[in-house]
Amino acid sequence: MQTRETNWSGNYVYEALELLRPRSLAELAEIVVDAEQVRALGSRHSFTDLADSPGTLVSLGDLPQDVEIDGEAGVVRVSAGVTYAHLSTELYRAGWALGGMASLPHITVAGAVATGTHGSGDRVGSLASAVRAVETLGADGRPRTIGRGESGFDGQVVSLGALGVVTHLTLDVEPTFQVRQDVHLALGWDDLVEKFDAIMGSAYSVSVFTDWVRSERNQVWVKSRVQPDGGTFVDPLGALDLSGLSPAVAMTHMLRGAPEEALTAQLGEPGPWHERLPHFRMEFTPSRGAELQSEYFVPRRHAAAAVAALHEAGPGFADQLQVGEIRTIAGDQLWLSGAYGEDTVAFHFTWLLDPPAVYAVLPVIEAALRPFGGRPHWGKCFTVEAPELREVYPRLVDFATLRDDLDPDRKFGNGFLERYLV
Numbered sequence: 001m002q003t004r005e006t007n008w009s010g011n012y013v014y015e016a017l018e019l020l021r022p023r024s025l026a027e028l029a030e031i032v033v034d035a036e037q038v039r040a041l042g043s044r045h046s047f048t049d050l051a052d053s054p055g056t057l058v059s060l061g062d063l064p065q066d067v068e069i070d071g072e073a074g075v076v077r078v079s080a081g082v083t084y085a086h087l088s089t090e091l092y093r094a095g096w097a098l099g100g101m102a103s104l105p106h107i108t109v110a111g112a113v114a115t116g117t118h119g120s121g122d123r124v125g126s127l128a129s130a131v132r133a134v135e136t137l138g139a140d141g142r143p144r145t146i147g148r149g150e151s152g153f154d155g156q157v158v159s160l161g162a163l164g165v166v167t168h169l170t171l172d173v174e175p176t177f178q179v180r181q182d183v184h185l186a187l188g189w190d191d192l193v194e195k196f197d198a199i200m201g202s203a204y205s206v207s208v209f210t211d212w213v214r215s216e217r218n219q220v221w222v223k224s225r226v227q228p229d230g231g232t233f234v235d236p237l238g239a240l241d242l243s244g245l246s247p248a249v250a251m252t253h254m255l256r257g258a259p260e261e262a263l264t265a266q267l268g269e270p271g272p273w274h275e276r277l278p279h280f281r282m283e284f285t286p287s288r289g290a291e292l293q294s295e296y297f298v299p300r301r302h303a304a305a306a307v308a309a310l311h312e313a314g315p316g317f318a319d320q321l322q323v324g325e326i327r328t329i330a331g332d333q334l335w336l337s338g339a340y341g342e343d344t345v346a347f348h349f350t351w352l353l354d355p356p357a358v359y360a361v362l363p364v365i366e367a368a369l370r371p372f373g374g375r376p377h378w379g380k381c382f383t384v385e386a387p388e389l390r391e392v393y394p395r396l397v398d399f400a401t402l403r404d405d406l407d408p409d410r411k412f413g414n415g416f417l418e419r420y421l422v
């Protein structure tokens with residue numbers, strides 16, 4: 001018997017035989033010890049069989065939701081199943097902040113970290129790069145902790161759920177800050193390619209939305225850190241002399257026809273970091289809901305050439321696309337991070353919810369980004385196969401060895417890992 005539970009977008013039905021919800025860490029440890037095969041499930045926002053288990057799935061949503069702030073050390077220790085919505089609200093109340101957020105706050109901390117989830121910003125690292133320590137239950141049900149700087153740490157953060165059930169994460173925090181969000185419309189292709197670094201570097205967090213075909217639909221979302229007392233704000237794009245660009249005068253969704261009430265405030269209204277850095281508000285469905293997603297990471301030094309290549313390839317995939325997004329990420333040293341090794345640009349695609357049609361066009365994008373070593377996002381749809389993954393994720397082989405050490409019997413294994421960790 002399968003659970004018949006599905007992921008968030010409903011395109012994947014988990015094959016696991018059961019979904020358990022322990023209420024204590026002792027109960028969780030017992031489940032891990034007793035199960036032949038088990039994996040942790042987060043908020044189910046991944047689009048493939050990545051989170052699935054042939055045996056037991058375990059949700060940490062009913063465990064105590066610890067959020068322990070240590071201001072002196074500049075960290076927060078948080079239960080793995082806590083969502084960024086809950087974490088960020090608690091941090092904000094206490095006067096603290098995370099450096100970055102994904103586009104939505106609905107996802108769990110452990111699920112996001114396990115897949116290398118990220119937001120945007122030249123100097124903003126992936127959410128995993130904020131991790132200072134990871135606490136994990138291993139196959140024997142015993143806890144182990146590894147901290148930044150210890151041997152093997154860089155392999156254990158973006159873990160794909162393959163190394164055990166993470167129970168807590170310790171994350172870097174900084175004093176709270178305010179952000180304003182301004183949207184600009186109709187960025188031209190020439191400007192995007194020629195002034196890419198200046199545009200993406202113009203503010204703390206910048207995203208470009210595009211359908212890769214019609215420049216009049218291009219949008220630049222600019223999230224600027226501002227002083228609480230206001231002060232004079234200078235439009236960071238104004239200095240760049242971008243022809244035809246105009247500021248939006250109403251709330252603007254990146255998806256045509258989607259409800260603006262689901263978005264965090266725009267039009268320059270300053271607000272707390274956690275109510276501006278994500279595009280979507282917790283109380284509403286993020287994005288469209290009926291969709292698939294893909295994303296590919298490319299070294300930042302290839303950004304302009306990769307933008308030009310995708311623009312040229314655009315007509316080959318635009319019919320399946322709801323919207324694309326371009327973001328930047330500061331490089332890190334985490335083995336399976338999309339931003340491993342150097343500063344990175346990420347090309348995201350929100351697709352129609354039509355798996356055969358979408359999987360048919362993914363190779364068009366993968367071919368366009370292959371010359372730049374495009375790495376697929378672990379939580380989204382891709383067709384790149386194991387040999388190429390080993391090339392674009394140069395530490396994947398080391399990660400497979402680490403898994404052999406930590407989970408030789410494959411208690412935390414599944415079909416996804418068997419496909420890609422060969």
Ligand SMILES: Cc1cc2nc3c(=O)[nH]c(=O)nc-3n(C[C@H](O)[C@H](O)[C@H](O)COP(=O)(O)OP(=O)(O)OC[C@H]3O[C@@H](n4cnc5c(N)ncnc54)[C@H](O)[C@@H]3O)c2cc1C
Nearest residue numbers: 040042043044045046103108110111114117118161166379
């Ligand atoms: C609308 C939408 C918007 C998105 N926006 C972004 C974005 O802005 N940036 C971005 O990079 N991605 C984005 N994503 C992708 C999303 O962030 C990732 O798929 C992320 O992994 C989802 O977290 P989750 O809690 O839903 O994890 P799940 O999908 O439930 O699980 C993902 C992986 O984490 C593992 N895992 C979960 N909990 C644990 C645990 N306690 N211990 C060990 N392993 C665990 C699972 O086993 C699985 O391998 C978006 C997805 C959606 C649907």
